[in-house]
Amino acid sequence: MxxxxxxxxxxxxxxxxxxxxxxxxxxxxxxxxxxxxxxxxxxxxxxxxxxxxxxxxDEYFSEINTKLTEKNNFEIVAKTLNNLNWEYFKKYDEIKLRNNKFYLNSLDVTIITRSKKIFYNFNYRNLIRSGRPAFFFGISTILKMIFIYNLKKELKNMK
Structure with a gap:
């Protein structure tokens, strides 16, 4: 995807x-x-x-298989984001993060919930109209790992 x-x-x-x-x-x-x-x-x-x-x-989504319905997947993602104190909003069928934290300002995070799967992408944002960096001190990787860890913890609690 x-x-x-x-x-x-x-x-x-x-x-x-x-x-x-x-x-x-x-x-x-x-x-x-x-x-x-x-x-x-x-x-x-x-x-x-x-x-x-x-x-x-960078253009492709990663996925986590959950074997749950789309509604349950959305609830798990929402609970995970709330536990991390990351504010989010729903835009069409995507969940986008607000820039409420300093370390989230440089990222454009997209999460899509489907039946049996959760798709996510942590991209860097073009901040100063000088191009979107391919990598930036590992911020994307670290935040992605934090998100996945907390998401998997919520999945274990759900089952």
């Missing part, structure tokens, strides 16, 4: 991918000089390939 994108998506991907790659190249150079790698093209190819992979993966 893929995210629905607006018309600025290509601008976000190209410019965000370019800046993410430029920020990642020095890291690759430092690592390669530390471990005495002699292959110089890896300094540039590795960050480009990694950024392309992250941008591609």
């Amino acid at each position: 893929k995210l629905k994108r607006n018309s600025d998506n290509w601008f976000d991907i190209i410019l965000g991918g370019f800046t993410s790659t430029l920020l990642f190249i020095p890291v690759c150079i430092l690592i390669s000089t530390e471990f005495n790698f002699e292959i110089n093209f890896l300094h540039f190819i590795l960050p480009v390939l990694f950024t392309i992979y992250i941008q591609w993966k």
